[in-house]
Structure formats: C-alpha cells, structure tokens
Amino acid sequence: MSTRLLLRDLHLSHGADEVLGGVDLCLAGGELVGLIGPNGSGKSSLMRACAGLLPCTGKIRIDGIDPREHPVAARARLGHAPDPATLPGALRGRQCLELVAGVRQLGADAIAEAVALAGALGLSPWLEREVAEYSLGTRQKLAVVLALLGTPLLLLLDEVLNGLDPLAAFQLKAILRERVDAGATVLLATHGLDVAERILDRAVLLLDGRIAADWNRAELDRLRASEGGLEAAVVARLRAR
Numbered sequence: 393m394s395t396r397l398l399l400r401d402l403h404l405s406h407g408a409d410e411v412l413g414g415v416d417l418c419l420a421g422g423e424l425v426g427l428i429g430p431n432g433s434g435k436s437s438l439m440r441a442c443a444g445l446l447p448c449t450g451k452i453r454i455d456g457i458d459p460r461e462h463p464v465a466a467r468a469r470l471g472h473a474p475d476p477a478t479l480p481g482a483l484r485g486r487q488c489l490e491l492v493a494g495v496r497q498l499g500a501d502a503i504a505e506a507v508a509l510a511g512a513l514g515l516s517p518w519l520e521r522e523v524a525e526y527s528l529g530t531r532q533k534l535a536v537v538l539a540l541l542g543t544p545l546l547l548l549l550d551e552v553l554n555g556l557d558p559l560a561a562f563q564l565k566a567i568l569r570e571r572v573d574a575g576a577t578v579l580l581a582t583h584g585l586d587v588a589e590r591i592l593d594r595a596v597l598l599l600d601g602r603i604a605a606d607w608n609r610a611e612l613d614r615l616r617a618s619e620g621g622l623e624a625a626v627v628a629r630l631r632a633r
C-alpha cells in the first residue's frame with residue numbers, strides 16, 4: 393500500500409510554546425485514522441501544518457510531495473475542512489463551493505458532486521442562503537463539503553462530526569467509508585471515542601507533542617471487547633503521564 397501521508401520529526405511551536413515535539417506518523421492509502429488527544433495537544437495544529445497553513449520543521453510528504461516546496465501539487469491531493477467559524481458570512485453556501493472549486497481549478501462535475509454531497513448531509517435548502525444565517529452544525533456541514541470537493545486523496549478533518557444531527561453524522565460516516573474504500577485516506581481528529589472505536593481502521597494518540605499510542609483495527613476490536621474499551625485505554629494513558 394502506498395504512503396499517503398508521511399511525517400518525520402515534525403516540530404511546531406506557537407511563539408515560545410512547543411506544541412509538536414517530533415511527530416512521526418505514516419498513513420497508507422485507504423485508511424480511516426482517528427487522531428485522538430487532550431484539548432490543546434496539537435491535533436488542529438498538526439493538520440494545519442500539513443495543509444501548509446502553519447510553519448513547522450521536519451519532514452512532511454503527501455504522496456511523496458513536500459507541501460512547502462510544491463504547495464499547488466500537494467493541495468490538489470488534500471482536503472482540509474476549514475474551521476466553521478472562519479467561513480465567510482456574506483457568501484451563500486453555493487458561492488463558497490464555487491469559490492473553492494475555482495481556487496482548486498475544479499470544473500462543473502466537481503461542483504455537481506459537492507451539491508449532491510450537500511444534499512446527502514441535509515444542506516441543500518441552505519446552499520442559496522448566506523452563511524451568516526447558518527447554525528453551527530450547518531456551518532460544519534458546509535466545511536465538510538468544501539473539504540470533500542474534488543475527491544481529494546487525503547482528507548484532514550478536524551472534529552467534523554461535532555454538532556451534526558444524527559442523520560447527517562450517519563451519512564458523513566458512510567461517505568468517509570466510501571471514500572476510504574475507494575483509496576482515499578482520512579485523518580479524523582475526534583474526542584468521540586465511542587464512534588472512533590466503531591468506525592476507524594486505526595487510532596493514534598497525540599500526547600505531549602508526539603504520537604504516544606497507535607492502535608490498529610484488530611487492537612481496537614480487542615479493546616472494544618474489553619471493559620471500558622478505547623476510552624479506558626486512552627484514560628489510562630492520560631492518567632499515567
């Protein structure tokens with residue numbers, strides 16, 4: 393299986409505070425991987441660094457491409473859901489889709505696919521309305537559709553199940569599984585360990601600036617069968633610090 397995302401000795405600081413202190417991570421094509429970690433452990437920062445939005449040191453490769461040297465080629469392979477709070481309130485949902493499609497040089501087919509995805513998530517009635525009128529969950533749906541636009545090979549999704557209604561969350565999990573089965577790789581930051589335990593192929597724990605644990609599907613199944621499951625395993629790691 394090809395390496396979709398490779399991180400070696402990734403370091404990232406916000407001012408004087410080191411957030412990532414040497415992250416090593418290798419994701420293959422066709423994996424749905426959960427990124428777990430306490431508040432402030434650096435999950436969002438890691439994703440933003442991979443998307444070229446934050447400076448960092450160390451090795452990053454997306455399908456072998458360094459996003460800092462070849463940002464356009466890397467971005468063509470990458471879908472990163474924007475923070476819903478940063479979506480432009482004055483634009484309508486459809487305009488946001490068209491804007492991102494334009495930046496990514498995607499055509500009408502990609503927009504039509506995104507409109508269909510929006511429908512699957514219950515977003516259709518909102519596409520002609522301004523984002524400023526959206527609820528938090530509706531903004532989250534639009535952020536996810538923007539990330540999925542153009543069927544990227546690597547999806548970096550930061551807590552995208554948060555705030556979604558049950559039907560939209562169900563649909564999104566099915567869409568992610570379809571994308572992964574078709575060869576895409578998803579890195580999903582989440583605090584929802586019950587969901588993670590059921591839907592992921594793998595879960596990694598980001599702790600104290602590094603990957604502190606890495607559970608594959610068989611290990612997640614074993615945890616699931618044990619008392620407390622993944623939650624108990626994660627809580628034990630956090631308490632042991």
Ligand SMILES: Nc1ncnc2c1ncn2[C@@H]1O[C@H](COP(=O)(O)OP(=O)(O)OP(=O)(O)O)[C@@H](O)[C@H]1O
Pocket residue numbers: 406407411429430431432433434435436437438
């Ligand atoms: N723009 C910024 N300026 C300064 N510090 C920041 C900035 N963004 C994040 N941080 C700090 O970096 C650390 C990691 O934050 P980050 O948002 O990446 O964590 P997270 O794991 O995604 O957290 P959460 O689970 O709460 O979403 C935190 O200590 C946070 O306060």
